Amino acid sequence: AKEKGRNNYQFYTPTLNAKTLDRLKLESDLRSAIDAGDFELHYQPQIIGSSGQLWGLEALIRWRHRERGLISPAEFIPLAEETGLIVGLGDWVLVQAVKQLAEWRRQGHNHLVVSVNISALQFRQGDFLDRVKHILQEAQLVPDAIELELTETMLMQDVQSAIQTLKGLRELGFRIAIDDFGTGFSSLNYLRHLPINVLKIDQSFVREMLQEPESLAIVESIIALAQALGKETIAEGVETRAEFDVLQARGCRLMQGYFFARPMPPVIFDQWYQQQTQS
Ligand code: C2E
Ligand code: CA
Ligand code: CA
Ligand code: CA
Secondary structure (H helix, E strand, C coil): CHHHHHHHHHHCCHHHHHHHHHHHHHHHHHHHHHHHCCEEEEEEEEEECCCCCEEEEEEEEEEEECCCEEECHHHHHHHHHHCCCHHHHHHHHHHHHHHHHHHHHHCCCCCCEEEEECCHHHHHCCCHHHHHHHHHHHHCCCHHHEEEEEEHHHHHHCHHHHHHHHHHHHHHCCEEEEEEECCCCCCHHHHHHCCCCEEEECHHHHHHCCCCHHHHHHHHHHHHHHHHHCCEEEECCCCCHHHHHHHHHCCCCEECCCCCCCCECHHHHHHHHHHHHHC
């Protein structure tokens, strides 16, 4: 009777049904896309504010859907997390980013840092360290130019084991950034013990800081905190000259956002870079 009730429920709820179907379609599309390799990485420049020089690039995944064109990660990363598909996809992202970095190195970009987003589920895999170690060995690259972006929330879930994993990553040579910093609930006490390099100021604060004194105060506090702890800061979502100026004046060293460049495929990056160095 219970089974029947459940069926009836679905049957009489067309909107839920449509949603469920959409989800199932997206999930099966996602599986085929992974088999077919229908993904690409775009890269968004990160700039040293004081000199305008290129510091690094953040790798951001896109799905080139056969019918729908480019799909943003906001739409499929949550599903990839729920289904566990993110683990394989995350490996693919890291492999691609590492290859791209090696290619840029060959082209003479010797000091670039490439940042890669790591999902919570990926980070929690018992063999995460082994997997990244393996990827590095394949690439024969020193990882000091690869920065892994982790969120506060994922580090705070199980702090002791997160610290162990982070130590392992740092021993391998990776740089670590805390993404979306300020939106989670980091304990300042734990922050002291986390072997990280960078606090990445969340774009929501940058977006509001010129209108809202509270947001500006948060931005200033993050910069001060990072300085006190000997960490770098990078602000994301910098869209205007005014935002750039404020961040610069407050001592935020690195910046990323549409004001400098949008995420772009590597070929477009090459053109962009040439224009930068010419002008
Ligand atoms: P995120 O890591 O916080 O990445 C920053 C997002 O802000 C990117 O969106 C970027 O395109 C966008 N952005 C950059 N500058 C500006 C700006 O000036 N203004 C505004 N409004 N937005 C800006 P995107 O590429 O759509 O990625 C969304 C999220 O998807 C990322 O947020 C990240 O959480 C996730 N994601 C992207 N690529 C990957 C990946 O390879 N693996 C995992 N696990 N997650 C990824
Ligand atoms: Ca990120
Ligand atoms: Ca972010
Ligand atoms: Ca985000």
